[in-house]
Structures are given as C-alpha cells and as structure tokens.
Amino acid sequence: MNIYGITFEELEKYFIEKNDKKFKATQVFDWVYRKRINNFDEMRNVSKDTINTMKEDFYFDKLEIIQRQEDVDVAKYLFKLKDGEKVEAVVMYHDYGTSICISTQVGCNMGCKFCESGRLKKVRNLETYEMVSQILMVEEDIEKRLSHIVLMGIGEPFDNYENVIKFIDIVNSDKGIAIGSRHITVSTCGIVPKIREFTNYDKQVNLAISLHAPNNEIRNSIMNINKAYPIEEIIKAIKDYIAKTNRRVTFEYIMLKGVNDSESCALELSKLLRGINCYVNLIPYNETSHIEYKKSSQDTIMKFYDILKKNNIGVTIRREFGSKVNAACGQLRSHYEEV
Ligand code: SAH
Helix, strand or coil: CEHHHCCHHHHHHHHHHCCCCCCHHHHHHHHHHHCCCCCHHHCCCCCHHHHHHHHHHCECCCCEEEEEEEECCEEEEEEECCCCCEEEEEEEEECCEEEEEECCEECCCCCECCCHHHHCCCCEECCHHHHHHHHHHHHHHHCCCCCEEEECCCCCHHHCHHHHHHHHHHHHCCCCCCCCHHHEEEEECCCHHHHHHHHCCCCCCEEEEECCCCCHHHHHHHECHHHHCCHHHHHHHHHHHHHHHCCCEEEEEEEECCCCCCHHHHHHHHHHHCCCCEEEEEEECCCCCCCCCCECCHHHHHHHHHHHHHCCCEEEECCCCCHHHCCCCCHHHHHHHCC
16 A cells, blocks of 8 residues: 555554554654655664565555646646546645645546536546645645645545545644644535535534535536535535534635626625625636636626625635646646647
8 A cells, every 4th residue: 555545543553453553653654744755764763573564565656747837926736647647736825825736536527617627527536645645746846845735626525535534634644744624625516415424524624615606597507516416405514514613614606707797696695695604715717728618807806796795795806826827727737638
C-alpha cells in the first residue's frame, strides 16, 4: 500500500496487529509528514525490524508534475498519475495564507452543463494517496506550507466519499501535515445522502454547496444532479447539518449571463436562504472555449450582490484567480488533452 494513503489511526492499528508498539505510528508520521523523507532507511529512530516489516507492506510513491503555469497570485499544476491519467491543482496566494484547490476524481459524472471537468466524464476516483500527494508535491515545489485546502478541483468529493474523508483525516492529523479542520472546505453539487453522512463526521470541516440557482426549474436546466436531489431536499439536509454542527454553510452561486443572474433570481434566492446560517459566494463564471455559457457583467453581479445584502443574506464575490493561465476550473487538463 502507498504510505501516503494510510491514516494515523490505521497505522497505529497496523503496528498493534504486527505485535509492535503503537507509538511507532507517531514516529513514522513524523518522518513522512514533518521531516518529509521519502524512504524507510532514513527513519533513524525506528528499529530495523519495524522498517523491514513496513517495507513489505508499504511503498513511497508520489505523482509526477507534468505542467506548471504561474501568474502573480496563482500557480497551476497538472499531475500525471501512475496510470497516465491527469488531474489539476491550483495554488492561490491570499493575504491570509496560501490555499490549494485539489482534485478528487479524474473527470466527473455529475454533468453540470457549465463545467469543463464534467464535460470530460469520470474515469475513476482518486485514491487517498493521490490527493495527499498533491499537497506534498506542491508544498515541496513552492517551498512553503499551505494553510488552506479546498476540495473544489476536478471531481465530486461526495462521489468519492471514503477516500476524501481519509484524505482529510491525514492532512488534518496533528501528527503530520496538521492543516486545521476549519481551514479545509469540501464542496459538493448536492448529493443529499452524503451531506447527511457528513453531518455526522466529527471534524469541523467547512461545507460548501454548489447551488447556482434559486429554483428547481433553473437548477434542473444546468445541473443534472438536481433531478435526483432537488433544492428543497438540499435545504432540508443543510438545515439539519447546521442544527447538528452549528456551522455556517457556504452556498456557491456561479453568475451565468441570462440564466440565473436576474434581479428576480436574487430575490428568490434571498427568500430561499432566509434564516439559514449561511453566506453566498457569487462566482464570476470562467468562460471556456467549449461551452457557450457567458459570464454575467460586473454590473449585474453588483446588483445581485446588493439585493442579497439588502435582504440580510451574507454575500461575497469571489476574487478571480488564474483565468489568464487556463487555471480556471479544469481547463488545464482539457487543454492538455486537446479535447
Ligand atoms: N463537484 C464539486 C466540487 C468541484 S467544482 C461541486 O460541484 O461543488 C467546484 C466549483 O466550481 C463548483 O461550485 C462548480 O460549480 C464551479 N465551477 C465549475 N465550472 C466553473 C466555471 N467554468 N467557472 C466558475 N465556476 C465553475
């Protein structure tokens, strides 16, 4: 098994099963995630026997960076996986820290009409180690620690739930990379049963919902998933999530010209979200050459923003990173493949 795919708790269990000492897990995590060595022989405080046993069961292997593009406040990576598939990650430099947007699947099956990643369809889920690797390789490349992680790259995290949760456990573990749970955000297009499962996850990870429409009619026309889990079911699940976790939820709302950006949409959205502990993140749409949706004008976005504000809905407008370097939303992979 790849060493980057095992959680701290699983590693402790592994050592107990091998009649070894539980604390070895602390030592190994320290070497792997704090000192960042990439072979067993450098683990100087770990006994030879333990190292030999581990060598039989684990190996070190990361991904390959095949392309890197940069702008002032953004760096975009294209990774090649062992089977030749490719995924992307984007690093963004903010005044509050450095965040990374990672991929969770090769392609995506959710079929959102505006999305470049969905256009390419899901090939497979990413393994946990492939997600952890994105973090390690980028930190190595930028020679800096990341402070925030968003799971908003290629793929639907809740369509790869188990691996994603293991990934969060690993990067959040205070024995290793130790990125705080409040600095980790999972974004979903609204797979209701998984939102419900996530409600019982014991870490204080942020949840973002890609809502993108104030009613089922519009949402059905741009997001296939809405036919399985319509808006009222999402809202019900979110209310339960908030009641249980007491955490504020983010609703993402892409501004698509002439589709969901009218004043009446803003009013309808305000009504829908009234009284829910949430805020709306308005996202200027990143146009791609393959899809005909257009981005709303700055003026329209501001009007929409003002209406939400006036109706006491917390709202922000997402700063645009990386559109110059094809860094936006799945475009690097698709340009590379030329499909
Ligand atoms: N599948 C998850 C996470 C990946 S997509 C989800 O749907 O939330 C991350 C976010 O980027 C989603 O809100 C998605 O709707 C949005 N997105 C996709 N294509 C986009 C584009 N071209 N411009 C702006 N946002 C986009």
